[in-house]
Each structure stands twice: as C-alpha cells, then as structure tokens.
Amino acid sequence: MAKASKNQTMDETGGRRSLLGEALVHLALVVATAAALYPVLWVMSLAFSSSQAPSARVLPWPEAPSLDQFRAVVGTHDAAGRWLFGRQLFNSLSVSIATAVVGVGIATPAAYALARFRFLGKERGVWLLMATQMFPGVATLVPLYLILQGLHLLDSRAGLVLVYATTSVPFCVMQLRSSFEAIPVDLEEAAMVDGASRFQAFRMVALPAARPAIAVTALFAFMGAWNEFILAATLMSRAESFTLPVALQRYVGEHGAAWGHFAAGALIVSIPVMAIFYLAQRHIVSGLTSGGVKG
C-alpha cells in the first residue's frame, strides 16, 4: 500500500514537472515568435498608417488606420501618365518567372544526365559548376555589365533574365541532380523493358517522379530573382525598367524617406512569395515516389 502511494506521488510529481516544462517551452516559443514578428508588425503598422514617418510607439498599431500608402504606391504614374507600378510589377513577375523557367528548363535534362550517365569530364564539370557558386554575385557585376552592354541588353528584361540564369542554372542543376539520384533507377529500367525508349523513360517516369523537386527548385529560382536587388539596381537605369525591389529602394533616398510608401510596397512585394509558398506546399512535402519500390 505504502509502495503504491509512493508510486502515485512520483507520477503526480512527474506530471507536474512535464506540465511546467511544457509551459516554459511555450513561453519561450511565444517570446521568440513575438521577437521575430515585431519588426514585421511595425512594417504593417506603418503601411496602414496615414503618416510617412515611424512614430515612437511600443505597440505596432497604426495611429489612424488607412489604405492611403497602398493607394499611393500602387497608383504611381510616370511623367507621361503611364502606370509605373504596374509596369514594375510586370517586370518583376516576368523576370522571375522567366528565370525559374530558364533555370529549371536547362537544369532538368542536365541534372538527369549527371545523375544517370557516365561520360568523360562529368566529375570535373560538376566541380566547375559548383565553383561558379562560390563567388558572390557582386564579384561578377562589372564583367556582367560589360557583357550586357556589348549585347545591347542593358535596361532590358531579357538581359536581367540572362544574368539571373547564370546563378540559377547551377543552383537548379545541383538541386535536381540529387533529386534524380534519389529516384530508383529500377523505375526507368522497368519502363524501358515495358517498351519505352530512354527519352520516354525520362519523360514518362523520371520526370513525374521528380515533379515535387522540380516545383520546389523552380520556386527557389523564382524567389531568388524576385528578391534580387544589387544586379537589378546596377543593370537597370530607367524607372520603367525597374523591378519592384529597386523601385522600393527609391522611396528611401538621400533627400527624404517615404517610410509609409516603403512599408506598403514591402508588403505588396511579399504577397506573391507567400501565395506561391502556400500553393506549392503540397509539392514541398516529399513522398510522391514512396510506394513505387520496396520500403
């Protein structure tokens, strides 16, 4: 009896301890989340305020909530009366989508070849590809500028896509190579015995199996281009050629800072990335290949 009651006490103590531990963990998580969100909330409060300058308040809540900042940013027009914001949004979207398409389009067959075939110079080629990733983009800024100038592609979306592709293609190749390597070669061999050519086995079996990885890789390439600032700011000089990050930066200049516009613009720029993440999250979850082979 005594033994039983002792056990009970220990259980109760153990239960209290774990409850306390859990509460502490939750408290720590709440503090960490608040710390991470606080600057974002400040940006939101600024974007929804009617004033241009941040006020010295602890709570990130707009003083007089309004959509004026958004109206002003979205409604930007140039001297000729053309809708500048729309133009810049189109620049950002088209350049980012093209970068993702070019990156994945070139990288997918290259990555498949690296994953599946033996050929002369394969390992050295991979090493060179990785070496290109070791240099920061700024290091290549001057030669890229000169090349685009020579090609008459300065201030053009095609030029910017070309420049972004130089970094997105190697990145996509490395990402997709490991994805193709993870697909059992048995699947393609089964297809070839079933009547497929090498290319059909790639198109009908390997490609669908790699679809989640391709989607995620394209998403990363898209985001890389969408967020990029330095190259775009250097290679694009006219306001109608700007991408959104460059346009955004122009609100905070030497002679004045329109923080309200900047905050509203920053939120607008974040929306497509969040939307794409939300839509693509089911692809990000791995497991499409599970069940095809043992295990």
Next chain:
Amino acid sequence: MSACAAACMLRAPGMASVTIRQIRKTYPGTGLTILKGIDLEIPDGSLTVLVGPSGCGKSTLLRTLAGLERPDSGEIRIGDRDVTRLEPRDRDVAMVFQSYALYPHLTVRENLAFGLKLRGAPQSEIDARIAEVAPQLKLEAFLDRLPRALSGGQRQRVAMGRAIVRRPSLFLFDEPLSNLDAALRGEVRVEIRRLHDRLGATMVYVTHDQVEAMTLADQLVVLNGGVIEQAGPPLEVYARPKTRFVASFLGMPPMNFVDATLERVGSAVRARGKGLDVEVARARLPKADAPSEAGRAVVVGIRPQDVKTTDRAPAPVDLRFELVEGLGFESHVHGKLGEDGAPFVARLEGDEGRRIPKWGKLALEVAPADVHVFDRETGRALAE
C-alpha cells in the same frame, strides 16, 4: 511503335526458347569480370532458375537477357531472333524487379496499361487484358489505387500483373520474393509456379534462396564466380552434384565434407579418413577402371540426412558429438569424426533424435550410393 512491338502484341505467351552463347561481361572501370563465357539453353515453356551466392553473376545474366546490360561478347537468341544488340523494348521480354518498380505516379490500372499503351494497343484491347489479368492476381479491388496505398504483397502482384498483361515471349524475375515476409513468400512462390503452369510461358527466375530454386525450377542453373557450375533438373542436380560447390550450396543443413583416401578392399572401393570408413558405390567413381582409383586423395561428401544409426563396430562414421539441436520433427547432431577429425552434422528423425543425450558418441552408417566423392584439387565429382 517498332515492327517487333506490333507483332509481339498479337503473339501468344511463352513461344520462345532462349539460347545463350559465350556471354562475357566485364564492368568498365572496375575491371571485374562478372560473366566468364556463359553457355545455356532455356527450353520453350520452361521455368529456369538461376541460383548462386551474391556476386555470382546471376542478376547480371538476367539483366543481359533483358537488354539492360550489354555483353562484351557472345550471343543471345530469343526464339529465332538474335537480340544481343537490341534495346530492351525490342526484345519482347517482361521483367519483375526485386523492388517491384511500380510507377509511383500511376494507379494500378495505369501501371498495368503502361506497356500496352506504349506499344500502341487500342484502349478496348487494354481494358480486356486488364479485366482478364486482374481477377487472376486478385487486383480488382484496388485497380484505382496508387502503389503507395498497397501492401508489399499487393505491390508484388501488381508487378507480376504488369508483366503478364503484356503476354511477352519471355518472363524475367529478379528475386521477386526477397522483400516479402516468410509466410507470404511461400504463398507467392506457389502462385508463381501455378502461373507458369497456366501460361506455359518461358520464364527465367533469379534467386539466392535454394528452397525457391528447388521448388520452382524445371531447370536449375547453379552459378559461381561468373561460370555455370551445373545445370539440369533440380532433383538431378541435388542427387548428382558435379562439383563440391554445388553439393555444398544445395541442401540444409549443408553437406559434410571429409578428407579421405580411396582404398580397394576385395571388389569394393572404400573411402577412409579420420573417423570414417565407408564403401563407395561404383556410380560415384569414374566409369572406366574404377579400382585404379585406389590410393587417390579425395574429399568425401555426405549429406546430414543420408546417415542413420547402426550397431556395426567399428562404426563406418564415428561421430563424437557435443551439441544436439532439437526441432521436434528432427534433430541436428553436431560434432566431429573420430578424436580430431572433420566437423560433421547428422540429421536424425523424430524419436531417434529426442532419445540421444546432449553429448557422447554415435555410430552411423551411410549407403554406398549416398557417398559423394570429389577430387581434392579441382573439387569436381569423380563420377562422370
């Protein structure tokens, strides 16, 4: 669609013998020769099992038949066609992989239809074939499921269905049961044999499991180190192993091997070694001039189940045992021959095994026909 593909579609299953001539294969880079000149005839409608230890070349030989590996030299004929240099899709073969290799993004129905669609079969034909095969393999209930929603046994059946639905000239199985649990393995093994008997198709089956090999095969092919050690009907291979390797590979517990010398006693030939003095049947010796074998150093092979207890003294097989494994229906008695002879295992049936103590001496005898004799140098059986 290739010319073969259209013709193959209409062909009845199992209309092909296979001839393999001097197939050699070395893997580039490693310099490792996996197949060292394989010659084999696979009769039309037979189930041939390739068996051997890991690395013996059995899977490489199967993949070479499928066209997934190119041989360095040699020739493969399926029926009257030389397929040595043909692509896998032009060989009219179907293969069941160890990993099942089901297309993960396609439903069971689409997996079954895949090969037929590629060959341009009309949809009505595809539907009819699936409707015919699905009940045979109990696949009707999950035709619209993805492979990941199936159990291991169900996936295995889909993999077989995908092969059957195509009605190929030749079925290839690469260790198809090795991912199943023991109970299911026995069940599917019987299914495969029934399937073969029903279709009458030519099948080549790779395994390292001797039970699968013995029970399934019409023709058993034992490979070792890239060469065929022996090929023939399984019971024939078991009863008359041509090499010490084949003798040791088939049978559980494995055959005992004892160094001995042949001696002539009257008209009989006896094998004598430490703890061993047994008569050897003429059938186990070279046909020509058997008595002249006297004095030859040999290795004697005796299967554990071929010995029985005896009252004869001195005992032909003098087993000093120190361990008895009782399995209920039989017992395995472990020890060595004589004072310090070769290790030896005897299998005793039922009651006899249960009666003996945990250690001691056991007098055993063996029929002369059950004494296998191998050359000590080459490992080849003396019988021709």
